[in-house]
Amino acid sequence: VLATGSKRWYGGNAFTDGAGARIEGQTALSPRILLNGAVAALHVRYAGAYRDYTGPVISANAQLTTFFDAHSFARAVVGVVRERARIAPLRDFQYVLGAGYYRENLPLGFAVYVNVQGALVRYDAPLPALGRVRNDVGTEYRLSLSNRNFDVFGFTPVVSYIHTDRYSNIGLYTYHRNRAEIGVTRNF
Numbered sequence: 001v002l003a004t005g006s007k008r009w010y011g012g013n014a015f016t017d018g019a020g021a022r023i024e025g026q027t028a029l030s031p032r033i034l035l036n037g038a039v040a041a042l043h044v045r046y047a048g049a050y051r052d053y054t055g056p057v058i059s060a061n062a063q064l065t066t067f068f069d070a071h072s073f074a075r076a077v078v079g080v081v082r083e084r085a086r087i088a089p090l091r092d093f094q095y096v097l098g099a100g101y102y103r104e105n106l107p108l109g110f111a112v113y114v115n116v117q118g119a120l121v122r123y124d125a126p127l128p129a130l131g132r133v134r135n136d137v138g139t140e141y142r143l144s145l146s147n148r149n150f151d152v153f154g155f156t157p158v159v160s161y162i163h164t165d166r167y168s169n170i171g172l173y174t175y176h177r178n179r180a181e182i183g184v185t186r187n188f
Contacts (some may be wrong), residue, residue, distance in 0.1 A: 004042055005039045018044040018057075036063040055084040058167040061096070077117065088125035091132070104148070118140040127170070136168045153185040171187060 006018040020042030027035050039060045061079030068074070081094040088138040100116030106112065121136040144160040158182040168174045 004040065006044070008179065013092065014047050016044050018042045018152060020057075032067045034065045034067070036065070042098070052086045053090055054086055055091075055114050058082045059086075070108060071105045072101070075085050075100045075102070082088040089123060089127045091124040093122050095122075096103045100142075109147045109149040111146045111148065114144070115144075116140070117142075130170055134168060134170050134173060136166055138164065138166045140164045148187065151187055152184075156187055158185050 002022045002024065003018045004018075005023050006016065007014070008016040012094050020102075022038055022040040023037070024038045029035055030153070037060075040058070042057045044054065044057055051123070059079060059081040061077060063075055065073050065075045077096065077098040077100075079094075079096040081090050081096065083090075083094070085091050096117060098115060098121045099115060100115035102113045104111035117140045119138045119140075121134075121138065123134040127135045136145060141163045142160055144158050146156050146158040148156060152155055160183070162179050162181065163178075164175075164177045166173065166175050166177075
C-alpha cells in the first residue's frame with residue numbers, strides 16, 4: 001500500500017496537483033514468469049482555466065514479465081483508467097495495451113528498454129461546442145538508455161526518447177509529439 005502524489009507545471013506555472021493511494025501486488029507464476037498488478041486512485045486538481053478537468057482518476061493494471069536470463073526480460077501490460085472530470089464531456093475510460101523488452105550488460109555497460117503502448121480513449125458525452133462525443137486512439141513508442149558506468153551515489157541516469165501519435169475523431173485533438181525524459185535508476 002502506497003500513498004501517491006503528483007505535481008505538474010506548464011510554462012513555469014502550476015498546472016495540476018494530486019493526492020491518492022495505490023495498492024500493488026505480485027506473484028511468481030513460475031521461476032521465469034512474474035505477474036504484477038496495481039489498483040490506484042488519485043484526486044487530480046487542475047489550475048486556472050482547466051478546473052473542469054478536476055476529479056478522481058482510478059486505474060487498474062497488470063503486467064506479465066518473462067525473464068529470459070539474468071540480464072533480459074519481456075513485459076506485457078494491460079490496464080484501464082477512469083477519469084471523472086467535473087463535466088461529462090471531459091470524463092473518459094482509457095483501455096491500454098503494451099509490450100516492452102529490456103536488456104542490460106550490452107557492450108560498454110549500456111542497458112536498453114524499448115516499449116510500445118496503445119490506448120483507446122472513449123469519452124462520456126458530446127462536447128457542447130462540437131456536438132460530438134470524442135473518441136481517441138493513441139500509440140506511444142519509447143526507447144530508454146542507461147549506462148552502469150555512470151554512477152552517482154548509487155544511481156544511474158536513464159535517458160528516454162518518447163514518440164506519441166494521438167488520433168481523434170475530432171481533428172482538433174489529433175497530434176504527434178516527441179519528447180525526452182531524464183530519470184534515474186537505483187544500482188544494486
